[in-house]
Amino acid sequence: MDEETDGVPQNRPAARDVDATDRKILGVLVDDATISYAELGDRVGLSPPAAHERVKRLRRSGAIRNTAAIIDPKAVRKPLLAFVHIDTKGWGKTPELMAISERPEVEEIHSVAGDTCMLIKVRTEDTRALEGLLSRLYETPGVTSTRSYVVLSTYLERPVQPGITTEWPSPRHMAKPLY
């Protein structure tokens, strides 16, 4: 399958919201984006060109950000996964922190509600490499402390799922919210 490169949506042209068919398409393509439009059409009940048209729209609108190869971390020698909380004086996207983000080992950087703290996901070859990354983080100006959570084993890891939005059963002890 394929066509023009997925681009980041610079502008928001046709932001029609995704319908049930689009979700089905997304569900299929998250599992496997290497199938043909004929196969995709079959699975969601469309002709190949119609499926193609939908996918093009999903790309244009930015619903599909990218079509990417998912790499096994072990294959590229990064078997060690860790999450790091760093407490910072104030928030921010400091230049020092952004320098850290250029390391290929760093996969995610989020700022977190409550404390002034950042949550970072890293994948390294071994504990030695993790140590280097951590000491670099600790030396970053504004960082007051770090806590690391080294992952022993991963039970589930998957990309964003389109999933049909279903309701959770309200816990009995919980009142319906006012708004």
Next chain:
Amino acid sequence: MDEETDGVPQNRPAARDVDATDRKILGVLVDDATISYAELGDRVGLSPPAAHERVKRLRRSGAIRNTAAIIDPKAVRKPLLAFVHIDTKGWGKTPELMAISERPEVEEIHSVAGDTCMLIKVRTEDTRALEGLLSRLYETPGVTSTRSYVVLSTYLERPVQPGITTEWPSPRHMAKPLY
């Protein structure tokens, strides 16, 4: 681009380790797996069939786990990202916890070193849905407490990078490890 479905590697047939060319290929395909083999070959200095052969091998060996559409969480109405630590009595992949993993909102479940605790990444439509998920988690047998980290903003989020393994400069105050 593409061919037969990426399969999970049941057996380990040709586990030759990835060389520099393979890393280049992975680097390109992580960015954009929709390019043609001609284009891929150009970028890494191979003929189209040779590039194709490499990619097939990377799939067979499991280095490329999947080729997937990356979805914008906002497009599927999941703008809220949170990490949840749950403390558990003992470890484990209890049936109850595994039931949680079937919710499409749950993206990752890891067990963590040190405490007996699990780290869970979830993405929901709103705080209401998060609340439902959390109360469900708290009601899971064996769970003694939960802590949630709601993400305010994400500065970096990307897939596993093949990256050329480079050395960190050893911190000056740190001795070389003995092994």
Next chain:
DNA sequence: ATTGATACAGAATTTAATACGGCCATTATG
């Protein structure tokens, strides 16, 4: 030195992506 295996390039073939035209349904408009 010879054999075998591996990786590659180039050409040939098959398959899939893409472009085009027409149809139907829904929605906007006079």
Next chain:
DNA sequence: CATAATGGCCGTATTAAATTCTGTATCAAT
């Protein structure tokens, strides 16, 4: 209310890419 305009789809035709095939060079092991 009638009618135009739009959007989404299908079927077909064309073009481009994936895939197969064959020969060759390189390297390793016998």
